[in-house]
Amino acid sequence: YGGGAMAARLLLEHGHEKICFAGYHFFLQSEQERYDGFCSTLRNAGTPVAKDNLLMDVDYDALAARIRDREITAIFCCNDKLAVKMISNLRSRNLRIPQDVSIMGFDDWQASPDVIRELTTIRQDFTEIGANTAYLLFSLLQGKFPNNPVKILSDVSLVVRRSVSPPQIAL
Numbered sequence: 001y002g003g004g005a006m007a008a009r010l011l012l013e014h015g016h017e018k019i020c021f022a023g024y025h026f027f028l029q030s031e032q033e034r035y036d037g038f039c040s041t042l043r044n045a046g047t048p049v050a051k052d053n054l055l056m057d058v059d060y061d062a063l064a065a066r067i068r069d070r071e072i073t074a075i076f077c078c079n080d081k082l083a084v085k086m087i088s089n090l091r092s093r094n095l096r097i098p099q100d101v102s103i104m105g106f107d108d109w110q111a112s113p114d115v116i117r118e119l120t121t122i123r124q125d126f127t128e129i130g131a132n133t134a135y136l137l138f139s140l141l142q143g144k145f146p147n148n149p150v151k152i153l154s155d156v157s158l159v160v161r162r163s164v165s166p167p168q169i170a171l
Helices: 001-012 029-044 059-068 079-089 124-140
Strands: 019-023 074-077 100-106 118-122 157-160
Touching: 001 019, 001 029, 001 074, 001 100, 001 118, 001 157, 019 029, 019 079, 059 079, 074 079, 079 100
Parallel strands: 019 074, 074 100, 100 118
Antiparallel strands: 118 157
């Protein structure tokens, strides 16, 4: 939730008002929470959130047209893997990142170094997440938390790189 809110704040601070969230099918609780934090922050800032602010099963030709028409100036992707895919598909349609559209990700994923070096993202501490997972597993094996769901939150941080800039004014 906090990471989604953090991403929305950064995009709003850069002057974006036409912002979309790109996700999969919300089968992960973490993706839902990122979206909720993102939408809550937009609404609190007075930026409307409509059905067309959510991008799923993206038609990249249609998305490129919306970007060219200035209907979308920024996209927050639920993870870096989707952000890398988004950047690649939009660049193949002759769109420039961040001049034509700002793109943000989530994770600080290191598997694609060419794009990752420029991607503004929300960093998760995977070592902390792994340690928390091991703690929960061992606790469960020891009979702790038998009927009580447990949720452990991990801190996130903003990593500003080159994929976000203020929206360009169409002439």
